[in-house]
Amino acid sequence: MKKIKDVLKLRYIVNLSYPKIAVATGVAKSTASDYCQRFEIIRYTIDEFLKLDEDKIYKLLFPEKRLKSPTQNRPLPDMNYISKELCKRGVTFILLWQEYKEQHPDGYGLSQFKEHYYRHKKKLNPSMRQTHIAGEKMFVDYSGLTVPVVDIKTGVISKSQIFVSVLGSSGYTFVHATPSQKQEDFIKSHVLAYEFYEGVPKIMVPDNLKSAVIYNNKKGIRINESYAELARHYNCAIEPARPRKPQDKAKAEQGVQAIQRWILAVFRNRTFFSVDEINQAISPLLDLYNNKVMKRLNKSRTELFLENEKQHLSVLPANRFIYKEYKIATVNIDYHVELLKCFYSVPYKYLKEKVEIKYSTTLVEIYYKSKLIATHPRLHKDHESSTLKEHMPLAHQYYDEKINPQRLLNWATSIGESSHEFVQQRLDKAEYPVKVYKSVIAILSLAKIYGKIELNLTLEYALCINAISVKSIKSILSKKLYLTPANNITNPVLNKHKNIRGKNYYK
Secondary structure, eight states: OHHHHHHHHHHHTSOOOHHHHHHHHSOOHHHHHHHHHHHHHSOOOHHHHHTSOHHHHHHHHOTTOOOOOTTSSOOOOOHHHHHHHHTSTTOOHHHHHHHHHHHOTTSOOHHHHHHHHHHHHHHSSOOOOOOOOTTTEEEEEEOSSOEEEEOTTTOOEEEEEEEEEEETTTOOEEEEEESOSSHHHHHHHHHHHHHHHTSBOSEEEOOSOTTTEEEEETTEEEEOHHHHHHHHHHTOEEOOOOTTOGGGGHHHHHHHHHHHHHTGGGGTTOOBSOHHHHHHHHHHHHHHHHHSEETTTTEEHHHHIIIIIGGGSBOOOSSOOOOOEEEEEEOOTTSEEEETTEEEEOOGGGTTOEEEEEEOSSEEEEEETTEEEEEEEOOOSTTOEEOOGGGSOHHHHHHHHHSOHHHHHHHHHHHOHHHHHHHHHHHHHOSSTHHHHHHHHHHHTTHHHHOHHHHHHHHHHHHHHTOOSHHHHHHHHHHTGGGSOGGGOOOHHHHTSTTOOOGGGGO
16 A cells, blocks of 8 residues: 555656656556556545545555456566577577476467567667756765774774765765664765755665665565655655666766765875764865866856756755654554563554554654554653553543552551552552552452451561562461561571581681
């Protein structure tokens, strides 16, 4: 469903063509066209449509519920394999076609087999000069050269990474130093680049680093979810360069080479003690580089950007993108989901359902089929819980109203000081206080059977030996172990053994 929404947004909000949508989303051109034709039949605006529930979207787009035909899509031959095999002596089309039909009996006939190969052959190694449309593409890459950073306390030297982005038409360049190429740093550099350009291009062209692309091969393209969310926030597409095809991002390659010469080379004899210090040093040199007049065009990159490209960039969203990470989780029987050893509640009707968790350093959002069902502040202490009352079943809400920590503490105080201390410790150490209510009530109720004095003495004894279960408390009461001082408990059998030296031996 995310793919369908991305296709519709790129078509009707960003106004991209079907080939570009296909590259950006990994959806075939024909499929993207089919989605759009189905949408145009429905009388909804794109903004109204995207706010609908996923189930309703599916029913509106696919009312007929067609069954997939097993022969609908015939498997294509492996063109690279055919090209390689035809170079070998004695190998013919008929032999390769027969091998193909053995693997795929429902495959193409000989004539179509040849036709597909010749079409593929025409596309091999095309020679063309790339023409970049203003405001369309932003090429991004990291410099192979890094800048050393010295830790002023330890003297340890680390390498800061240099992010470079270049606009396709004007060549206007942005440079940013980061501690690493990890996803959070990679996305932060993009956000700063958009703010530097004061606008957003329609397409981002990254390299195939893991922070951007999970895989890019003949099976298709899978974009990292956090990077895809960045593109959704700024209403742009991601079109990764082909693996080992630097010509797909020639602008970035040229930009990286240029900033290595005009900026990084200037730092060769300079010592930096933080990444922020590097970025401060980069800023004036970057302005000089962008303002440098290019002989071929007799204009600077800044002039080309202001004259031809800036007005074609999309407007920045009102809110800055906040980096979030993602996790798929199953709702537990106690209507909570676990995230990094902390627990967050969801409405109890989603028990055992799979949900998507989006979380930042301050906020946790929980989604079911792209619908926001719960929001919590981010917890950082292990085993903490965040529970909203409206997520609880009615029976639990009533229980929570009638039984609360203060009522339990008041009850314990009426029994004795040790009882109060025992209950207070149980509540403080509990991962989730409601979970200990039942056992605390069962223990305090023993005062009705054994009396308040006996129970208070028992809980004093239990505090000394760290006994907390109902079973242990009942055992102490029934055996009257509370009459024996807990700090003088000894084992007479062991004390009489001949190998026990006793405390006097060590004086």
